[in-house]
Amino acid sequence: MRKRTVVVFVVMLLSAGMAFAAQQQGKMGKMMGKGKPTIDEQVARMKSNLNLNDHQATQVKELLEKQQQERQTWRTSNPNATQEELKAHRRQMWQQMNAGLKKILTPEQYKKHQEMMRRGMKHGPKGPPQG
Numbered sequence: 001m002r003k004r005t006v007v008v009f010v011v012m013l014l015s016a017g018m019a020f021a022a023q024q025q026g027k028m029g030k031m032m033g034k035g036k037p038t039i040d041e042q043v044a045r046m047k048s049n050l051n052l053n054d055h056q057a058t059q060v061k062e063l064l065e066k067q068q069q070e071r072q073t074w075r076t077s078n079p080n081a082t083q084e085e086l087k088a089h090r091r092q093m094w095q096q097m098n099a100g101l102k103k104i105l106t107p108e109q110y111k112k113h114q115e116m117m118r119r120g121m122k123h124g125p126k127g128p129p130q131g
Helices: 002-031 039-050 054-077 083-104 107-123
Strands: none
Touching: 039 054, 039 107, 054 083, 083 107
């Protein structure tokens, strides 16, 4: 009985340690610039970089939330999607996002956003899906 108690205790201790390590890894990834930014972080960055007014920021947030919901719905509906289907879906979502932003932003803001996205493609895995 005592041996079993020790084994259960060790398993619980290891599980707790692994959970803590995973949590810390996620925090470190965020601090190191890894991981996907939240919608609020994306809106704050766009508000700052593009000088969005409050109304525009609200509209951008709604657009991002709608896109996120559509992505999740698509993934749920297409659990066995091929790489080609995934690329096509990403391309479609990218086009919808650009069309939505074009309606929200001024021409100057939209141009600056496009320039920022092009720079991002050169420096990392950001930007429109390729293919």
